[in-house]
Amino acid sequence: MALLYIHIPYCDSKCYYCSFNSYTSKHDTKSSYISALERSLEFELDRFKIGKSGLESIFIGGGTPSTIEPSLYKNIFRQLNSFIKDGAEITVEANPNSASIEWLDGMFQLGVNRVSFGVQSFYDKKLKILNRVHSSREAKGAVLDAYRVGFRNISVDLIYGVVGDSRELLKRDIATALSLPINHISTYELTIESGTKFYDTPEVKYLNDALGYYVRDEIVEGGFQQYEVSNYGRYRSIHNLGYWSLKSYIGVGAGAVGFLDNMRLYPHRDISRYIDNPTWSDVEMLTRDDIITEKIFLGLRSEVGLERDILTPDMQRRADHLVKFNRLKLEGGVYKNSNFFLSDELTLSILTD
Ligand SMILES: C[S@@+](CC[C@H](N)C(=O)[O-])C[C@H]1O[C@@H](n2cnc3c(N)ncnc32)[C@H](O)[C@@H]1O
Ligand code: SF4
Structure with a gap:
């Protein structure tokens, strides 16, 4: 049984903390990118010897998967159809500004059964500091829309350890998240990554070791169990647990990572190079x-x-x-x-x- 990760390297804007492989200016390459994904999928399903019902989880992450219309994902789902195990977890990441109710409904109709929203905070001032393009209202609306179209596995990502954070602020952020129809929360302590805007202003990080424990206790008190350092749920993600158990995973897309036996596989990070040669990957042998x-x-x-x-x-x-x-x-x-x-x-x- 294997896992599949599909990387979508497009974003509407670049958040100041983010070093993920994503681009804001190459949206015209989307349809050729999706065709390249189909080619790499065919290649990798074969390399990983995935048989009928051999995928227990699929995760479409980014970047921002909600920058791509559901219709463009259709062929990928058709291609994967016979490989998906009954009851498999199929997650898509989404940003509140682009996950319209139509987009959410379209993804749900394709068979996606879990959505993970990058919310980061429900405070507009904090969202501005992070250079997020959505408001707190949009974030709440997107979660409710996901529930309305039928999603019952909904997760939100929050970030803590940002200048201006306090226990009161985080308490309210967590309470707002828990008041929504979600069953999973990921909370990440801000890390200052090289190559990001925050790298030049590291003072935006609020250093306080006790904050992590505070966040944990608030979420656990709200009825979610911590099952990894940054992850809490009434539901435990099959995909996450698979990564942490070091199961094999296929990674397709620019900058995705795959893992098979003792090999780590790295396709091209650059979109154009990936499109030109989607089956190429650098191989790292692990001892x-x-x-x-x-x-x-x-x-x-x-x-x-x-x-x-x-x-x-x-x-x-x-x-x-x-x-x-x-x-x-x-x-x-x-x-x-x-x-x-x-x-x-x-x-x-x-x-x-
Ligand atoms: C793959 S990212 C993208 C998700 C989606 N594009 C979004 O931003 O809404 C997944 C999560 O990682 C977290 N993250 C990314 N960079 C981080 C950083 N430097 N420090 C802390 N958390 C980070 C954010 O919470 C983000 O939602
Ligand atoms: S955090 Fe998400 S939306 Fe922001 S730049 Fe990174 S991948 Fe894009």
Whole structure:
């Protein structure tokens, strides 16, 4: 069983914090881009040996998938039809300004059953600081529209750790999110990435370690469980859990990433180069050690946990030491971490003496 990620590299404007592979000025390439996606899909489905019903999850992310009309996605869904398992999770990311009710309905009709909105905040002033192009009202309206057209799996993304943030502001942002018909929230602490506008003004980051815990407690009190350091839900995303368990995933689109056995696959990032050669990818070979490190890191930052059997005897000894001091639990041969915010530190303790 595999996962599929489809990258849509178009945005209406560039948010000041964002380093994702997305362009605001190349919208005229959309239809040739979609044709290129179809070619890479054909190639990758074959390379990954995906059989009938072999995809348990599809995630269309970006960039901004809602910059592309549902009709343009039609052929892709036709192409994927026999590969999609019954009950598969099919998610699309959407921005509140472009996810009109018609767009949402069109995607729902194609078979998409989950929508993840980039909201970031319900405060217009904060949205301006981040250079978001939607208002708080539009964000609430988009979530309600998604529910109205039939979506029952709806997620919102929020960002915290921005100058001007306070406990009161975040409390209200979370309360607003929880008052909407959603079953999942992702909350990301602002990171200052090189190549972004914020890189030149790092003072926009509000450094406060306690904020993450505050956000977690507010959301958990609202009835959502934390199942990864940044993810909470009454529903746990199959796609997310698949990534954190290091399942194979196909990645198609400019700047997408794929993972198969011990290979990471990187198609072209540049849109024109991708369109010219959609089946090309750079291959990174991972060693056994790389894969173990990845499994430790991903497993401890989420509910997935870490299988004891995959560790070297030295690593097992160090992990058992953490169990002895109640920093990890060992349940049925799997180490479990109950404080995901400490996952980096715990990973390091297992990797090094
Ligand atoms: C792939 S992005 C795109 C989603 C969608 N285009 C949108 O912005 O509405 C997914 C999420 O990552 C988060 N994100 C991106 N860059 C970030 C950064 N530098 N710091 C914190 N969160 C970030 C945002 O919450 C964003 O919604
Ligand atoms: S956060 Fe989303 S909308 Fe903003 S630039 Fe990045 S991908 Fe585009």
